[in-house]
Ligand code: ATP
């Protein structure tokens with residue numbers, strides 16, 4: 001064990017990464033608030049059942065990816081691999097059925113034991129939303145509009161593409177399942193082992209297979225859209241009409257299925273071609289039976305989750321909004337500390353050099369992208385003044401110490 005290495009698939013966010021990360025999170029939350037969502041913070045671990053029962057016994061997440069452990073009292077706990085199950089659990093245990101509709105935003109780390117690669121980590125972060133208690137397709141439209149707003153405000157509108165599909169209602173899925181199994185069974189021996197196993201337990205998932213051979217077979221598979229009940233078809237039409245009305249571009253992807261068992265009706269993903277194989281940045285769908293499956297009152301729901309690391313990679317450099325002031329003491333360092341404190345008191349961000357000659361300190365001021373340098377030279381000190389240099393224009397003024405806040409306040 002090399003205990004001083006980060007655990008495989010985890011990473012540290014150093015200040016530049018963390019700033020990008022925050023920007024993604026804050027943008028998502030600010031947009032969500034505009035759509036009437038409030039934040040929910042649920043625990044990072046839950047009883048294993050919360051995930052095992054809801055995500056589906058055959059889903060990849062449950063069969064291969066969960067971080068499950070027995071705690072000191074022998075209770076089986078799992079680090080959350082996604083956010084929806086925990087929110088649904090909170091809804092049930094908190095008795096929130098009285099306060100529908102409910103609009104919830106969450107953010108934070110998720111844990112999946114996957115093969116780490118670019119854009120695929122074992123501890124990663126998501127932002128996500130859930131809208132509970134609305135049966136109408138208008139909810140689907142609003143939740144997708146929110147996703148589009150977040151991506152647009154992050155400057156990613158031209159880099160992502162919305163793909164959408166319907167998984168229909170229970171009746172449509174049952175009909176489709178039969179049609180699909182009949183088709184795929186002809187190729188049983190040619191299917192990958194994973195897909196052969198799914199044929200009986202979860203055939204829809206085969207549509208999502210990454211295996212080349214599977215993909216060729218799936219190419220000609222019958223489509224969900226041919227098995228839709230009139231009601232499910234009408235529901236989906238209203239969703240796509242709504243997207244048209246709001247001017248949100250999308251493409252229909254009849255092969256789009258989601259990895260987890262609890263989805264019905266609308267399924268969607270925002271994908272990009274700029275991140276290689278890990279191209280899905282945001283994904284979601286409707287889950288009308290999830291809460292009932294968990295033992296709560298039947299409550300329709302729709303939501304999505306976005307991968308913060310993948311979005312951060314697309315967003316690129318994010319500058320610190322407020323450029324600091326560099327305070328540069330040439331004589332009395334404690335006097336400089338007092339000046340720095342005065343500026344921080346009025347809300348300025350101040351970089352205070354601890355050592356070095358003038359040249360080194362000016363280099364440092366440039367490195368931190370300071371807007372102004374406040375130089376405390378010995379001569380000015382004798383006059384109870386400081387020099388304030390505008391680092392963009394290289395002009396400078398001598399300013400009486402007593403007018404420091406006023407002078408900088410006018411400029412910044
Ligand atoms: P993928 O197909 O990439 O495995 P998924 O279907 O497992 O994704 P979801 O459970 O829908 O993903 O999670 C929503 C989003 O969270 C994904 O679109 C992705 O951006 C992000 N995400 C999921 N798993 C990881 C991971 N291991 N590392 C980083 N981001 C992830």
Ligand code: MG
Pocket residue numbers: 259
């Ligand atoms: Mg996955």
